[in-house]
Amino acid sequence: MSNSRFPISLHILTLLNEAKGGVVSSEYLAGSININPVLVRKEIMNLRKNGFVGSKEGKGGGSFLAKNAKDINLGEVYKSVRSSNVLGQSKNEPNPKCPIGRQINQHLDSLYSDAENALIANLSKQTLADFASKFE
């Protein structure tokens, strides 16, 4: 993952938190983040699927926090946007004739998985409320 889904999601959540339960349009969110509104809506779709936010269609619509900020932990947010491993996917197909190449991916995967768990554990120490409090 070298895209910016995690920072975008966190940015959205922080803005929604700021809105204190109020409804915010994707246009507005995109303006603050300075990215395309469609990307924001896609990210919101994911956040909604994971229960972090809700959204309302139609005029005056937009999205809002669906949980108390204290109940959204950053590790969960990370997991919701995580697509491949942080350390780079083992998408490579090493030479199966090489005794190392043949089995390296499985060892890399287990190494990555451990390391990523440490990262998630660290993120999980903070909630959205903790993060947002830094902006006061």
Place this chain on the structure above:
Amino acid sequence: MSNSRFPISLHILTLLNEAKGGVVSSEYLAGSININPVLVRKEIMNLRKNGFVGSKEGKGGGSFLAKNAKDINLGEVYKSVRSSNVLGQSKNEPNPKCPIGRQINQHLDSLYSDAENALIANLSKQTLADFASKFE
């Protein structure tokens, strides 16, 4: 970083370790990893700059481990290839007129940095020797 510098470097180091101090050509390494030899040489350049490997030009040349595998810890290897933060760089330029956007990058950076330290600490628990022993 969504490239595969870390897995490539680890693969190289593992193969060199297997060679027990012997010299291995970039062509051979590339063959096992199944990537372009030039990419291998670039990665070796970096590994060399960081003291992990040495290399020998000319006929019969190649590269070799410059340290005992027990003295190469994976956290150091990670740091040597790390270019931007694992969680996605704050390369975005949020709207400076927005009170959140204005300061989010600094908060994201500090969050990332903490989380990445946890990841590095985890990787640092293992040396190349530990990793390579899995292939026996």
Place this chain on the structure above:
DNA sequence: CATTCTGTAATTATTTTTATTACAGTACAA
């Protein structure tokens, strides 16, 4: 001095990520 390597630059191809365009559908409100 031919051969087999590394080192490195330059270019091209591929893949991934992001932006843009477009439009159907929903809700509100006059």
Place this chain on the structure above:
DNA sequence: TTGTACTGTAATAAAAATAATTACAGAATG
């Protein structure tokens, strides 16, 4: 009941990042 302001979503295009390829000078060896 109709215009307006949104979301949801697909399709496409643009941009950026990554990897492959080509090319060749220079080093070490036999």
